[in-house]
Amino acid sequence: MKKLLMLFIFAQMFLLSVIFHQSLYDIIELNNVGDSKLEGYALQDYSGDDLNTLYDEIMEVCSSLNCNLQLIKTPVTQDQTFLYEIFHSDIEQLNKVPSIRSDRTFHYYLLTKEEFIDNNGVFYTDLAEAQVEEIADNLGLKISSYHQHVNYSQIIWQNSLNLGLLVLLTVVVFFIFTFTRIKVNAVKKMLGFSNIKMIYETLRNILFMELAIALIIIVIHHIYFAFFSESGIVNRYFLYLIIFMISVIIVNLLLFLLTQLHVRFIDIQLMIKNKVFSNRLNYILYFTKIILIMAITVSISYCVDAYQSYNASQQALEKHTQLSGYFTSNGFNSNQYDQIMNDVDLVEEYSGRILDMYEYFDAKDQMYINDAAVLDFLSANYLKIQGLEKEDIYNSQTDNYIVANQRYIKDFLPIKNIEGNVLNNLQSDRPLIIVPEKYQSEEQNIRDIYQEKIADYYNYHTFYGVRDSKEITIDEIDILYSANNQEFDIMGQFNLDNEEELKLIDPIIIVDQGKFSGLYYLDLLNASNMYFKLEERETFHNVLVNHQLDSLINVATLLTPLNDQIHFVQFILYNTFLFSILFLATLIFVIVISNYVDIVSNRRKYTMQYIYGFSMWKVFKGQTVVYSILLFGNLFSLLISFNPFIYTTLLIIDFIVLIIIYQYEIKKDLHQVVKGG
Structure with a gap:
């Protein structure tokens, strides 16, 4: 049993050291x-x-x-x-x-x-x-x-379920180990050992065991950094790792101390009669085992969910591989952005730089604009908060609109006119919008709404405190009518939150003509809604350098959000997988011990039933009824992430282990049991 305890503590401390490496030190490094x-x-x-x-x-x-x-x-x-x-x-x-x-x-x-x-x-x-x-x-x-x-x-929050379950498992394993040594402690008590001395010796042995394990884990980390890490040996990392390992050891000792309270209540008379295991212990272990089965089912269910999310992200990556050739910004460098926003002159200067870059890529037919704010209105959270349905947004004249340049419309929005022909000629000297035919009877209202919206884009710099001597007003706009009931996908939009993929249905389209405020295009680039079709990343970087934008813009592709999602899911999957392996191995151990205690504490009853020819059904009728009731635990799947297949499989494994131990302990040693052994 001591070897099994050592194996569990090693697995526990190694898993926690991995979390330290992956998460905790990451925060320490940034702070x-x-x-x-x-x-x-x-x-x-x-x-x-x-x-x-x-x-x-x-x-x-x-x-x-x-x-x-x-x-x-x-x-x-x-x-x-x-x-x-x-x-x-x-x-x-x-x-x-x-x-x-x-x-x-x-x-x-x-x-x-x-x-x-x-x-x-x-x-x-x-x-x-x-x-x-x-x-x-x-x-x-x-x-x-x-x-x-x-x-x-946030590390504790992200791993709260698994860490809580790990603490519970640790207590259970320590509890089982303590009871396997109950005879040893009884003998010591008969020899005059005090309770404090017995507890002290046990804790000292556990301390030495954990110190040895911690040393092994630190050596493993040292080997990894020495031979496999680009950074080499980082002294600060090992200093914090040692502090972390000491903290884990202290927590383990405190948890182990909780299980030592039984020393005060050892009944020497029962030990003499060889009554180590009782029905009371049996019930405690059985109840604990069921709680663990349910909790571990939840933990593994989250691991399965993470795996499914990872597969979905990988499939989306394969589906949208072509987006790797479209370059944009993955947000701005916060240091540079804050500096610009604190200086109105710099704001105007960068507005001009963005317009210059716009003209450069537009002349090369490499620039795309796609500002679909309507997607925010179609999100499940927004609809729930506002008490709306998707149809309410799709039928809204003010919300169901996008801004797109002619190149984007031509390549990704094959809009058809009322006659069913694709709209190709979008040239106009005045601001232009494309409106579904169903709004034709409300043309004046549409004009009023979108003249104001377009004016906001022209005067977008005023939102940043930049004031012109004359504010631009829009008195006239041109309208092209399109056929009703047209659906379109959105370029570069991914289903990252497991929601239903969103589509554009009959949107009103403001055609970007390159005349809006440079700060509007700056915000579009920041949100990855302005992008450029290029062969290489270096090409985009060189253009940014030429326009003095390289210190502001984080170069990315339209696939970057999806890649970030995959990396995040990989991190979650990796952590939950490690926890799941440890939990399953420990659960099997608890199942074996629990069923062993059940058979041993009721050995005489099972032996007499076997002698009188009871069938397996009669012998385990009570357990079968309990398992049938426990199957109703699958109803938790209606409330939380709870995989019924995993839960049912764990119950079946528990029952099979019970049968195996019964066969081994009762049938194999039947003559000894009859003699009272």
């Missing part, structure tokens, strides 16, 4: 980028001159106090790798810890005034908060504390 001893501060409502004077003031103070200053520019994406640029005033003394992630890189540089000025106002220093406030007051600036840490509790 301790650069010099973790420094406190963060954010400058509010600043200009470049403010950053200049602030840098001079801080460096003057630090020259006498020997303090440090740091910037972190995060993250710049290069070929799906997140590059963190860390600028420090004392780069020689800084501990340059590498990242253990293949998709994350830390670069360390000496901080200069130019880098500080080219910043979003966030900096880190070991100056006292009172000193920072004094500097801010002297310069007439507003500086506040800045904290952007990832919460460690």
